[in-house]
Amino acid sequence: xxxxxxxxxxxxxxxxxxxxxxxxxPKQLLPLAGxxxxxxxxxxxxxxxxxxxxxxxFIATGRHLVDASRQALPELPAENFLAxxxxxxxxxxxGWAAATLRRRDPDATLxxxxxxxxxRDEEGFRRALLxxxxxxxxxxxxxxxxxxxxxxxGYGYIERGERLDEEVYDVVRFIEKPDRARAEQYVATGKxxxxxxxxxxxxxxxxEAIDAHLPALAGELRHLDEEAARGNEAAVLEASFARMPSIxxxxxxxxxxxxxxxxxxxxxxxxxxxxxxxxxxxxxxxxGNAVSEADVLIxxxxxxxxxxxxxxxxxxxxxxxxxxLVVVRTDDALLVLPRERAQDVRQVIEExxxxxxxxxx
Amino acid sequence: xxxxxxxxxxxxxxxxxxxxxxxxxPKQLLPLAGxxxxxxxxxxxxxxxxxxxxxxxFIATGRHLVDASRQALPELPAENFLAxxxxxxxxxxxGWAAATLRRRDPDATLxxxxxxxxxRDEEGFRRALLxxxxxxxxxxxxxxxxxxxxxxxGYGYIERGERLDEEVYDVVRFIEKPDRARAEQYVATGKxxxxxxxxxxxxxxxxEAIDAHLPALAGELRHLDEEAARGNEAAVLEASFARMPSIxxxxxxxxxxxxxxxxxxxxxxxxxxxxxxxxxxxxxxxxGNAVSEADVLIxxxxxxxxxxxxxxxxxxxxxxxxxxLVVVRTDDALLVLPRERAQDVRQVIEExxxxxxxxxx
Numbered sequence: 001x002x003x004x005x006x007x008x009x010x011x012x013x014x015x016x017x018x019x020x021x022x023x024x025x026p027k028q029l030l031p032l033a034g035x036x037x038x039x040x041x042x043x044x045x046x047x048x049x050x051x052x053x054x055x056x057x058f059i060a061t062g063r064h065l066v067d068a069s070r071q072a073l074p075e076l077p078a079e080n081f082l083a084x085x086x087x088x089x090x091x092x093x094x095g096w097a098a099a100t101l102r103r104r105d106p107d108a109t110l111x112x113x114x115x116x117x118x119x120r121d122e123e124g125f126r127r128a129l130l131x132x133x134x135x136x137x138x139x140x141x142x143x144x145x146x147x148x149x150x151x152x153x154g155y156g157y158i159e160r161g162e163r164l165d166e167e168v169y170d171v172v173r174f175i176e177k178p179d180r181a182r183a184e185q186y187v188a189t190g191k192x193x194x195x196x197x198x199x200x201x202x203x204x205x206x207x208e209a210i211d212a213h214l215p216a217l218a219g220e221l222r223h224l225d226e227e228a229a230r231g232n233e234a235a236v237l238e239a240s241f242a243r244m245p246s247i248x249x250x251x252x253x254x255x256x257x258x259x260x261x262x263x264x265x266x267x268x269x270x271x272x273x274x275x276x277x278x279x280x281x282x283x284x285x286x287x288g289n290a291v292s293e294a295d296v297l298i299x300x301x302x303x304x305x306x307x308x309x310x311x312x313x314x315x316x317x318x319x320x321x322x323x324x325l326v327v328v329r330t331d332d333a334l335l336v337l338p339r340e341r342a343q344d345v346r347q348v349i350e351e352x353x354x355x356x357x358x359x360x361x
Numbered sequence: 362x363x364x365x366x367x368x369x370x371x372x373x374x375x376x377x378x379x380x381x382x383x384x385x386x387p388k389q390l391l392p393l394a395g396x397x398x399x400x401x402x403x404x405x406x407x408x409x410x411x412x413x414x415x416x417x418x419f420i421a422t423g424r425h426l427v428d429a430s431r432q433a434l435p436e437l438p439a440e441n442f443l444a445x446x447x448x449x450x451x452x453x454x455x456g457w458a459a460a461t462l463r464r465r466d467p468d469a470t471l472x473x474x475x476x477x478x479x480x481r482d483e484e485g486f487r488r489a490l491l492x493x494x495x496x497x498x499x500x501x502x503x504x505x506x507x508x509x510x511x512x513x514x515g516y517g518y519i520e521r522g523e524r525l526d527e528e529v530y531d532v533v534r535f536i537e538k539p540d541r542a543r544a545e546q547y548v549a550t551g552k553x554x555x556x557x558x559x560x561x562x563x564x565x566x567x568x569e570a571i572d573a574h575l576p577a578l579a580g581e582l583r584h585l586d587e588e589a590a591r592g593n594e595a596a597v598l599e600a601s602f603a604r605m606p607s608i609x610x611x612x613x614x615x616x617x618x619x620x621x622x623x624x625x626x627x628x629x630x631x632x633x634x635x636x637x638x639x640x641x642x643x644x645x646x647x648x649g650n651a652v653s654e655a656d657v658l659i660x661x662x663x664x665x666x667x668x669x670x671x672x673x674x675x676x677x678x679x680x681x682x683x684x685x686l687v688v689v690r691t692d693d694a695l696l697v698l699p700r701e702r703a704q705d706v707r708q709v710i711e712e713x714x715x716x717x718x719x720x721x722x
Binding site: 019296298299313315316317318319320321322325327329330331332333334335336337338341344345347348351352355357360 | 380657659660674676677678679680681682683686688690691692693694695696697698699702705706708709712713716718721
């Protein structure tokens with residue numbers, strides 16, 4: 001598979017993990033899951049190294065995040081960081097990556113992966129990726145369908161149809177976030193999967209699909225090809241991105257194109273969507289506390305303590321008689337909230353914006 | 362009253378306010394009550410200035426606390442800080458202060474006051490002090506009896522007898538911390554008062570009482586007088602303190618001596634005994650949060666946030682959906698516990714000792 005390239009989507013604002021996540025340090029740069037201090041982005045790269053060498057792993061990120069992303073991934077070639085000059089949702093980002101890699105390798109097959117998810121069974125994950133890659137090489141636009149483990153209303157779903165190949169299926173349709181009743185049906189059918197935002201395709205196939213369904217984007221990508229041929233892409237990139245439609249790959253392409261395949265997988269996946277979700281994934285003591293050993297816990301259960309301070313010695317955290325709390329410390333902020341209210345971090349963000357405290361965002 | 366001297370007892374380990382209070386920064390050096398950033402010790406001095414000039418206010422403290430105490434009280438003469446070389450409970454401390462001040466002024470009358478209490482009605486407080494001072498000048502050892510406002514089992518009580526003078530009474534007995542049933546009786550009698558640890562006496566009268574009831578201490582104080590006459594007190598002080606019995610003035614003198622008076626007072630007093638008590642005394646927002654204005658509160662009630670960090674800019678604290686919590690931050694520690702469990706800070710201290718983390722104590 002010497003034509004296989006990975007494109008890891010590493011943009012994002014990451015407000016759900018404030019105060020750890022900031023504009024300059026979004027979620028994928030944080031060690032939010034697993035036993036080590038490995039950032040989610042670094043874990044994403046490490047997971048695919050057995051099937052894709054580092055020379056062919058590309059990071060699509062925002063211009064302001066290139067330095068931090070390179071620091072998190074020192075083993076990757078510096079030129080493999082694709083800096084988007086403007087955030088324009090996933091269709092322009094993936095289209096530009098496809099165009100860029102097709103110039104380098106006309107037979108390029110891409111796997112596009114989020115940078116900020118968690119996978120427990122990494123072997124099983126790679127097996128699912130390789131099934132999707134095979135479908136992509138056979139001409140499909142493929143995706144991974146994650147076997148649902150609960151009636152989640154926060155994710156999109158994929159409904160599979162006929163079997164195309166061993167453990168690869170035709171896609172009947174993409175389904176937006178369902179209500180609870182439908183989500184409960186989906187869990188039971190065995191034909192519905194969570195859409196984990198992973199896409200697999202020949203670069204040329206994706207660019208044809210963009211030609212057919214997103215002509216304005218296609219025009220900009222041809223323009224960038226022409227400028228790149230003259231060595232001038234960097235000079236025009238920002239203006240071109242500014243003209244691109246801001247649309248997701250799901251809406252812009254996946255829901256419209258035919259010959260879509262889904263490779264189901266069941267590998268212990270999480271999108272690490274909140275502090276509560278991070279707590280679920282982190283190692284915990286006998287009383288369910290995800291804390292560091294230096295912390296002092298008296299009659300405390302189910303808590304998460306995260307310390308993202310830059311100081312050499314982290315402060316000792318003492319929790320007495322508290323339960324199911326999230327406590328997050330950085331140099332300039334401290335957050336305390338119950339795990340079950342983890343989603344309400346966004347209210348803090350809104351309040352800080354209203355007060356003009358953008359220094360804290 | 363040019364013979365009136367104040368001796369403020371400012372030793373103490375102050376573990377109940379960890380992590381704000383430390384060996385080198387005990388409770389009286391913290392701004393734990395009132396609207397300003399004034400430390401309890403500074404408030405104690407300010408309260409008595411209208412009745413005792415600063416030249417006659419003395420601070421009895423531990424050797425390791427002299428520098429910090431002087432910093433907190435820059436207006437006091439440097440020589441007014443009496444550095445105890447060893448902690449030997451209150452009888453040696455008060456005896457030594459009485460001996461020291463009698464050398465300076467044979468007619469000295471002392472008022473001995475704790476350094477770490479809170480008083481709401483400062484005028485009323487000073488009126489009570491002056492009544493006790495009058496009794497002291499008349500030859501009594503006097504104390505203040507605080508009108509009890511609840512059946513507190515954590516304090517000692519004083520039972521008054523016959524009236525001696527206007528609002529000054531004979532003392533029938535000192536009572537150790539009572540059980541709840543007796544405490545409830547005491548609140549109802551009108552004859553029982555909280556013992557606030559304030560003592561008023563002519564220096565010569567206290568030294569006679571020590572002669573009578575604590576002969577070992579009396580011997581050391583005579584020895585110190587003799588050495589002081591030769592300009593040699595500093596050289597022998599530590600060895601002398603080491604030989605003194607470690608006993609409280611209550612047990613050693615007050616419970617044994619006759620001609621004791623009590624001046625009742627009702628001036629909004631608190632011993633600021635815990636983080637919960639500090640929360641009661643601090644200014645609060647409409648939802649009962651004692652926090653700073655920069656903090657962000659979403660659906661949070663009854664919380665106390667204390668920031669004792671040394672950094673220039675204090676971190677913003679965001680509380681979401683939490684109630685009745687105490688959150689205390691320093692540079693090297695963070696404490697989170699429910700207000701109602703404020704007494705359990707001592708369990709943290711014990712755990713830190715067990716782990717050898719004396720750097721945090």
